[in-house]
Amino acid sequence: MRLALAIASFVVLIVHGVVFYDQFFYRWERHQTAYFEQARSLSKNERERAELDARSPRIEQTIVTSFGDTRVDRCTTCHIASDDPRFAGHAQPLKSHPYSAAMGDVQRNGRWERRHKFSDFGCTVCHDGQGRGLETKYSHGEDEFWPEPLTGYVTQATWRKDFAAKLKGNTYMEANCAQCHTAEDFAGTPSVNRGRKLFYAMNCYGCHKIDGMSEGTLGPDLTEAGKKFKIDYLWESIVEPRANLASSFMPKFNLAERDVRALVVFLKSRRGVNFAETSLDRYKAHVENVAVVIPPGTAGEKAGEQLITDRACTACHKLGDRDGGIAPDLSYEGLIRDNLWLMDHFTNPRSRVPDSIMPTFRFPGEDFERITAYLGTLKTPPPAMPPADTYKTLCARCHGEKGDGEGKVAWYLDPAPRDLTKVGFMNSKPRERFVASIQEGVAGTSMPSWKNALKPEQVNGVLSYVLTTFTKEPSREIKPHNVPDQNPVASSATSIQHGEAIFLERCTGCHGRKADGKGPNSLDITPKPRNLRNAAFVASVNDRRLFDGILYGVQGTAMPSWIDYGLSKNDVGDIVNFIRSINQKKGSQQNAGQ
Amino acid sequence: MPVASTNPQSHTATDEQHMPRRKVLAWLTSVGLFGSAVLSAVSNLVFIKPRATYGQPARFAIGKPDDFPSGTRISLDVKRVCIVRDGGRMAAISTTCTHLGCIVGISDTGFACPCHGSRFDQDGTVTGGPAPKPLPWFKLSLAPNGELEVDKGTMVEPGTYLNV
Numbered sequence: 001m002r003l004a005l006a007i008a009s010f011v012v013l014i015v016h017g018v019v020f021y022d023q024f025f026y027r028w029e030r031h032q033t034a035y036f037e038q039a040r041s042l043s044k045n046e047r048e049r050a051e052l053d054a055r056s057p058r059i060e061q062t063i064v065t066s067f068g069d070t071r072v073d074r075c076t077t078c079h080i081a082s083d084d085p086r087f088a089g090h091a092q093p094l095k096s097h098p099y100s101a102a103m104g105d106v107q108r109n110g111r112w113e114r115r116h117k118f119s120d121f122g123c124t125v126c127h128d129g130q131g132r133g134l135e136t137k138y139s140h141g142e143d144e145f146w147p148e149p150l151t152g153y154v155t156q157a158t159w160r161k162d163f164a165a166k167l168k169g170n171t172y173m174e175a176n177c178a179q180c181h182t183a184e185d186f187a188g189t190p191s192v193n194r195g196r197k198l199f200y201a202m203n204c205y206g207c208h209k210i211d212g213m214s215e216g217t218l219g220p221d222l223t224e225a226g227k228k229f230k231i232d233y234l235w236e237s238i239v240e241p242r243a244n245l246a247s248s249f250m251p252k253f254n255l256a257e258r259d260v261r262a263l264v265v266f267l268k269s270r271r272g273v274n275f276a277e278t279s280l281d282r283y284k285a286h287v288e289n290v291a292v293v294i295p296p297g298t299a300g301e302k303a304g305e306q307l308i309t310d311r312a313c314t315a316c317h318k319l320g321d322r323d324g325g326i327a328p329d330l331s332y333e334g335l336i337r338d339n340l341w342l343m344d345h346f347t348n349p350r351s352r353v354p355d356s357i358m359p360t361f362r363f364p365g366e367d368f369e370r371i372t373a374y375l376g377t378l379k380t381p382p383p384a385m386p387p388a389d390t391y392k393t394l395c396a397r398c399h400g401e402k403g404d405g406e407g408k409v410a411w412y413l414d415p416a417p418r419d420l421t422k423v424g425f426m427n428s429k430p431r432e433r434f435v436a437s438i439q440e441g442v443a444g445t446s447m448p449s450w451k452n453a454l455k456p457e458q459v460n461g462v463l464s465y466v467l468t469t470f471t472k473e474p475s476r477e478i479k480p481h482n483v484p485d486q487n488p489v490a491s492s493a494t495s496i497q498h499g500e501a502i503f504l505e506r507c508t509g510c511h512g513r514k515a516d517g518k519g520p521n522s523l524d525i526t527p528k529p530r531n532l533r534n535a536a537f538v539a540s541v542n543d544r545r546l547f548d549g550i551l552y553g554v555q556g557t558a559m560p561s562w563i564d565y566g567l568s569k570n571d572v573g574d575i576v577n578f579i580r581s582i583n584q585k586k587g588s589q590q591n592a593g594q
Numbered sequence: 595m596p597v598a599s600t601n602p603q604s605h606t607a608t609d610e611q612h613m614p615r616r617k618v619l620a621w622l623t624s625v626g627l628f629g630s631a632v633l634s635a636v637s638n639l640v641f642i643k644p645r646a647t648y649g650q651p652a653r654f655a656i657g658k659p660d661d662f663p664s665g666t667r668i669s670l671d672v673k674r675v676c677i678v679r680d681g682g683r684m685a686a687i688s689t690t691c692t693h694l695g696c697i698v699g700i701s702d703t704g705f706a707c708p709c710h711g712s713r714f715d716q717d718g719t720v721t722g723g724p725a726p727k728p729l730p731w732f733k734l735s736l737a738p739n740g741e742l743e744v745d746k747g748t749m750v751e752p753g754t755y756l757n758v
Binding site: 002003005006008009010011012013016017019020023024026039051054058059060061062063074083084085086111113117119 | 616619620622623624625626627629630633634636637640645646647649650651653654655658735737738739740741748
C-alpha cells in the first residue's frame, strides 16, 4: 500500500513537472535566446551588443488592420530574425525572409529594401496559417481543423496522399497576392491569370457562377470558393469530381497538372465579390479574349473541329472516341440536325429543347458558325448492321442497353428517354406512331430525326427489335377512340378561361400550377408528367392526340382517363385551347383573344 | 506485508528493517505530494501574470534614417511619437501629453497640447499649462536591416541621441 502510494505520488510529481515544463518553458524563448546570442557574436560594436543584452525574450506581435479583419501575427516571436539580413544563411526558424525582386523588393546602395514591410503587412496576409499561434503545430496550421494552413508549405494530415505533394510551392501564395493585386494581367500572379483564362477556355463558366464573371447555375457558386475550401478539396474536385460528392455530374476534364494547379490557385483567390471584375464590359472582354488558336488558313469546318477540341465540348458530348458521358452523341449530327437548329440551339439551348441543361456558352458568333459548319459535315451514316447493333450504336446511349430508358446520359435529359420495356405504353400505340417518332424525332426533346441516318427498312428493323426484345408482348388490338380530329371548340377568351379553370382544378397536381410538369405529385411518377409549356412539343402534337390522351388517358403512364371523372368533350376542348394559348407567342395570343 | 508473514522467526529483525523502509516510503510520498503542491502553487502564481503582449507592439520600425531629413521634427500621430533629426543625431519623443493623454502638436517653440494648453519646449520640458511632467524620450535604435526602431517600452534620459 505504502509502496503504491509512494509510486503514485511520484507519478503525480512527474506529470506535474512535465506540465510545468511544457507550460512555462517555451520553445520560442529558446529561439529568441539563440538569436540574441548569435546576433551578439555578429554585432560590430559595443552599442549593438549592449542593446541586445538589454533585450529579453517576449512575445513579438504585429497587429495588421489594413487587410480585412484585424490580424494578430505573432510569427516573429519564433522567426525573430525574419527581417535581419545577416541571418540569410541560417536554418529555420532563425532564417531571414528572402528578398525578391518579383515581390517588389529593391536594392539600393547594395542594400535590399522590402516593398511589403512586415510591420505593415504582417505575415499571414501572404502565408496564411494561424497568426496568433505560438506552437508550430497550431501556428503553421498543421491541425486539420484550421482552414488555412501555411499556403504552399504545409499539407494537413487528412489530405489525400496521392496529390498532397503537388500542393506545395510558392505558386499557391499567388491566390493571396490576388486579393490586393486584382488587375487581370498582373505580372506577379501568372497562375491566377492562367486559371482565369482556363475558367473561360474550359467552359467552367457555363455551369459555375462567380459574381461579376459568370452566371452558370448547374454547378455550385464559386464566388467564395477560396474562403470555403482548402486547396486539397479544390484539387480533388477538379481532378475527380465524384470523389467527394457521388451525385456530381461535373465532367472529368483530364487537365494537365499545370492547368489544375492554375485553376486551384485561381479558385483559392475567389473570396467574394472582386470589385475589379464586376463591370460588364470587363466580363464581355474576358469572353471575347479567350481566343482559341486556329492555325491560319484553316477552312471553317477544320476550325470548327479545332474549336470542339479546345472548347471541351467532349467533356460532356461524345464525338469519335472521346466521350464525356453526360450529353448526346454528336457523331451523326450532320444527319440528324440541320444547321439552323444547331445555331439556334447554340445561342440558346432552351429555344429548341426547353428543359435542356446545356449551358448557354458565350462564344463569339463566328465560333458557333464554325462549329455548326463542322458538325454539319458529319454526314457519314452508320454502316449497315443487324438491328441489335444499330440499337446499341444509336439508341442505347439514351434508351439504355436494356431498353429501360436508363441509358448513360438519360439522367441528364429532360424529358427523359422513353422506357421501351413499359408494356402498357408500348403496346397501346400504333406502330405508325413509333415509326414517326424515330423518323421525324420528337420536337422539343433530345430525340432527333433519324430519317437521314437510317433507311426505312433499318427503322423497321430497329423497331421490331425493340418490340420483340424489350417490350416482349405482342401489340394489342387497338380500337380507335371516338375523338374528333380537330378541336370542335373554337378558341376564344371565354373558352381559354374555362379551360384554365378546369386545368387549375384537375391537372395541377401532376402538371403543376405553371403547367411545367412539376406538380407536387410529379416526384413519384415515372414517366414524368409532360411539361405543357414545351412549345415545340405541344405544337407537334395534333388535337386528336391531345383529346385522346386527356379523355381516355395514356396507357403505361399516370395520366388517367378523364372521361371517367366527368370531363365532357367541350371541357377538353377548352383545356386544349388553354394549353395551346400558353404556348403561343405573345403577338399571336392577342390575335386569338380578339 | 508479505515479507513479515513468510518470516515469523526473524520478527524483530524484519520489524527493524520495516521501520526504515516505511520511513523511506513515507518520505518519498511526502516529497512527491509536497513537490506537486509546490509546482501547483508556483503555476498559479505564474498564471496571475501571464506572458502576453497586449495591443500594438511597443517596438516598431519607422523607416530608414534617410526618410527623415536633417533639421526635421516629424510627428507620427498613429504611433504617438515625434522623430527629431538634427544633423547626424536622432531621437524619438513621445507626443502623448503627460496631463490627460491628448496628442500634442508641434509648435514653433516645441510642442503644444490642444486640449488644455500645456506647452513644452523642443526637448519636451514643460514650459506652461497643467502638464505635470516633461514628455518622455523613447529608445531609438538602428535595426540590422537598416531601419530605425522605436522601443516605447524603454525610456531614455532626455538628450540621449542616436548617431546615424
